[in-house]
Amino acid sequence: MDVLSVLMRWLHLLGAAVAVGGFIYAAKVVAPAMEGLSTDAKAKLAAGFAARLRPLAFTVIGLMLVTGIYNIMMHVAGKPVAYHIVLTLKLVLALHVLSMLFLLSVPPGANPARDARRPRLMAGAAGSGAMVLLLSAVLTLGF
Secondary structure: OOHHHHHHHHHHHHHHHHHHHHHHHHHHHHHHHHOOOOHHHHHHHHHHHHHHHHHHHHHHHHHHHHHHHHHHHHHOOOOOHHHHHHHHHHHHHHHHHHHHHHHHOOOOOOOHHHHHHHHHHHHHHHHHHHHHHHHHHHHHHHO
């Protein structure tokens, strides 16, 4: 058993769990709980969330990129075309999740239109993240 490969897969899964779980929690718990707050209270709370999210978001993004590239380089050789098609779809959705993680770590206020869409962006990233996990299972078990 290659210890480095196990470590890289575990770190990749850990990053995915943090990102997807965080989006589901934010979309289904935090955003609805903030609906009854005043505009000023929402803005202050969202700014606090973004400030606390930023270091975690950058860590998860870096971790996912490094471990993802390693895992691709080590495990895709010799796979059938269907594997590569599913992997490409997974990567596109994963980029959506990581880009939403980056966008939502930016403090609110600079773009009021984007601020109004934050709950929808979180829900979309949660859905994309769930699909990434499903496609990961397909790649692991189906090929």
